[in-house]
Amino acid sequence: MKLIKNSAGRFVPDQINGKKQIPFKGVDKHKPTGYKAKPAIKTCIDYPSDGNKIVKSLKDALTKAGLKDGMTISTHHHLRNGDVLTNYLFDTIKQMGVKNIRWFPSASFPCHQHLIKYLEDGTIHHIEGSMNGPLGRFTTEGNMKGVGVLRSHGGRYQSVQDGEVHIDIAVIAAPTADPFGNSNGVTGKSASGLIGFALADSEYADNVIVVTDNLVPFPCVPWQIQGNNVDYVVQIDSLGDSSKIVSGTTEITKSPDRLLIAEYVAQFIDEAGIMKDGFSFQAGSGGTNLAFVLFLKERMKAKGVKARFVRGGSTKYLVQLLEEGLTDYILDGQTFDLEGVRSMRENPNHVNTSPFTSYNFHGKGNFASIVDTAVLGATEVDVNFNANVVSHSDGYLLHGIGGWQNCLYSKCTILAIPSFRDRIPVILDDVTTLCGPGELVDVIITERGIAINPKRKDLLAKLKKSSLPIKPIKEIRDEVNDICGGAPQKPKVNKNKVVAVVKWIDGTLLDSVFQVEK
C-alpha cells in the first residue's frame, strides 16, 4: 500500500484490501466509465411456484445461499440501536465455522459491540460501513484485520450499482414480510419505517435472505422490498427493539446554546429568501438540526409560507408540519421516531424514498441537489469550510457518514454546530478527517457567529443588513480558540497505518483515518 496525495491534499492509499483505488479528483471531476453490475439471470423454474420461500432457520438459509469463507454479507440499520438480528447473524456464521467475512452494513451502532469478538477471532475480516462508537474505537486503535471503508448512503448504493462491492448474501431485517419475500418496515411489532437501505442489496446481491418477525399472507403491502428479488424467507421471534430507533441524535436539544443556533438557522433561511412558497428543506439528525424546524415553522406560519416538500429522516416535528398543512410532502429516507413510522404508514403524502432516488450520484440526477437548503451537523469544520463528520479531534473514528455527504449538494448547505464541545474548538485550521469539501458548504452557523462561504457572494449580499452575527470564519475561530485556550492538539497517529478510508460520493478516495497511538 502506497499513499498518494489527492486533489484535496489528503493522503490516501492506492489500494485497499487488495483492490486498486481512485484518489479524489475534486468535486464533479470524476466521470465514471463502464457499465453497471450485472446480476445473473434467474428463472422461475428454480423457485417454488406457490411463492413460498420460507426456510426453517437463518442457518438453513445461509447454507442454501452457499455461505463460505471470504464472502461479503450485508445488513441494514433500519432498527438502528435496537437491531438484534445482525448479532444473531454473526453468532450463526461463527457457529458454522465460516471466516473472513466482509461485513457490509448500511450502518453499525453501539449495539454491535457484540461483534468485536468476531473481528478479533477472524470471523469478520473488516467492515465497510459506518463504525459508530465501540467498533470505531476498536478500528481506530488498529485492531481490525482489513481496512474499513466509509461511504455515504448514496455512495453505498453507487458502490453496489457500479460493481465496486459485490454482495454475496444480503440479510434484510423486515418488520413485515410475506412468504414470497415482499417486505416493508411500516407494519409489524418491529416497525421502523422504511427499509430502503436494503434496496441496492436486493437488486444486486447473489442471494437475498429476508428475515421477519411478522409474517403475513401474500401480498405484503406495501412492498418496499420486492419478493421477486428474494431467495429465502426466515421467520424469527424478534428482529429487535424498534423503540430504540430513537437515539441521542434524534432528540431535540435542550441546551440554550444549541437552541440559539437553531434560532439563527431559521432566521438565516428566512432572511436569505429561501423560505418562500414551494420551498424545500432537509434537516439531518442531531438535536440542533431538529430544533431549527420548530423555529422555522413559527416563521412559516407567521408569513403564511408552505413548503412543497421536506426531506426526512422524519421525526414528529416533520410529521406535524405535514399534518398541519405546512408541507405537501415528506420525502423520507429513514424514520427517526415512531411518529415518523406511524405517519409513513397512514399518510400517502409521507413518501418513502431510497438511496437510489435520493442520493445515488451515478444516476440520471438525484433528489439531493433539488433541495433548497440542508441543515446538517459536523464534528469539525475548518477555515476553508471543509468539514468532518466521522472522527473527533482526538483522531477517533466514532460516527458514520449517513446521507451527510450527499446532502451537501443542496442549493444552500448549512452546518449548524456549536463552536466548541467539551472545551475543544470545533473550527480548526484543518479538519482531522475530510468528509465534505469546503466548496459545497455554504454557511456555518454557531452560537458565537455565522460564517458565509466567500464563494456565496449572493448570500453575503442578501444578509448584508441582517441582525445575525455574520463574521469571517477566521474571526470565529480566533474567538473560540481564546475561550478554549488554543486550537486542539493534533492526535498522535501512525501515518503508515491506514485503518479506514472515507470515500467521496463518486467512489473516489477523499481521506484516510490513521491508527491512533495510545
Add this chain to the structure above:
Amino acid sequence: MKLIKNSAGRFVPDQINGKKQIPFKGVDKHKPTGYKAKPAIKTCIDYPSDGNKIVKSLKDALTKAGLKDGMTISTHHHLRNGDVLTNYLFDTIKQMGVKNIRWFPSASFPCHQHLIKYLEDGTIHHIEGSMNGPLGRFTTEGNMKGVGVLRSHGGRYQSVQDGEVHIDIAVIAAPTADPFGNSNGVTGKSASGLIGFALADSEYADNVIVVTDNLVPFPCVPWQIQGNNVDYVVQIDSLGDSSKIVSGTTEITKSPDRLLIAEYVAQFIDEAGIMKDGFSFQAGSGGTNLAFVLFLKERMKAKGVKARFVRGGSTKYLVQLLEEGLTDYILDGQTFDLEGVRSMRENPNHVNTSPFTSYNFHGKGNFASIVDTAVLGATEVDVNFNANVVSHSDGYLLHGIGGWQNCLYSKCTILAIPSFRDRIPVILDDVTTLCGPGELVDVIITERGIAINPKRKDLLAKLKKSSLPIKPIKEIRDEVNDICGGAPQKPKVNKNKVVAVVKWIDGTLLDSVFQVEK
C-alpha cells in the same frame, strides 16, 4: 432463414431479423445462463442539478437522445386505443428523416393504423409487440419489412432485462410528471391508471424521454416511473383520450351464451374448492371473463368467502369487490376503465404492479404462479388443450398476447370461450398458432360443455358429482363441428414466409405466423 421443428412440433425460424433464436424446448425446460443487461453508469454531473430536465419539444428530446437510423424505440399502451402520442412520435421521426426504426411497443391498437404508411415507406422496419387489428392484417399479408415478434407482457420485460432487446430510446406517455421525470398514470386529465409497462424501458433504455400533458412541481407522487432513470421531459397538449381505455375487450358481455359460460366458470371455481377464504383469482380482459366476476361475487357473498387478492386488469367490477370488502387487495397490472383509475388513485389497497413483479419468468419467482385461478380467453383451443390467442382460424394475426401466457401459470387456468364464433368452431384438432402449451391449460369452459385436462385428475375427482356439463374435449369438438358443418378450413399460407413469431415466456420460439395468401 431455416425453419426448425421445436419441441411442440411447430416450425420456427433459426434466426429472425438477423438474430439467432432458440426454439421452444418445452414448459420449464429452458434454463437461461449469463447475466442481465448492464446499462452504462451515468453521473449527476451530466444532469441539471436543479432537477429540471424539460426540453422544448419531442423533436428536441429525440435529437439530444441521438436518434438515428436503425434504432429501437419503445412506447407503451397505457392509453390503449386513446393513444395519440405514438402517432405524433412517428410523425416527428418521419419529419426528421430517420429510417428503419424497430418499434417496440408494449402493445399496439387500431388507433395505430396511422403508422402503416411508415411501415410502407421504411420509417419503421418492423414491430416487436402486439399487432392488433389493422397492423396485424398488414403484417399477415406479408407487407412488413422485418419479422414481427410477439411477446407476453412478462416476456417483454424478460427480453429487455436479459439484453435480448436493447432499447435506444424509450418514449413514455406520462399522465402526470414533474420536471425531474418522476411520473404516474393515476392523476391528470389523461389518467389511465398505472404506467408499469414502461418500467423495464426506464431501467434499461439508453435514453428515456417522459412526455406529459400534466406537469406538476417536483415531486410527482406517486412516482411509478422514477425520475432517476429519466433523461428528458417534454410537455405536450394532450397524450390522448383516456376514456378510450375502455374498449370492446373490457366491457361485460350481454350475450346469453357467454353469460352462461360465465355462470359455469363461477360454479366450477366454487365446486372445485378454489373459492375459499383467502383465495385469489385473475380475470383476463374480454366480456365473458368480466361477467364471471359478478357470478362469483354472488357465490362469495352467499358463502361468506373473502379473497385475499384479485389480479387486475381492473374494472369497476373488481373495484366493487374491494370496496365491498370481498377482497383485501387488487394487485393491478392495467386499469381497464376509469373506475379502476379512480380506485387506484384513492385506495392504498388497490396496488399497482408491473410486468416485473407479476410476470417476468426470469426473476426469483413472480406473482402469476401464486394466483389460485386465472380465467382467460382464447381465439382457438385444440383437443390437446393447446391454445391460441393471437390469430384467427383464417390465419390472420389480429391480437396481442398481453399477460395471457404468463397467467397460464396460475394454479388452475380456465379458458372461458364460446364453442364457435360466426359459425366457425373454436375447438380444433390443432390450433392455427400455438401460444399456450396444453399442459398449462387446466379447464376449457364453453356454453356447450366443460373439458377438464386429463392431467388434472384432482379436478376430475372433485367435480365428479357436479351438475356442470363436464365432458371429454373431443366430444365437445364433435358436437360443435356437427352444428357448424365441420372443422374450419386451414388457411392458405406461404410456409416459406414467416411474418411474425410467438415467443414463449422464456424467450424461446414457440410458433410462427405465416403469410396468408389472398
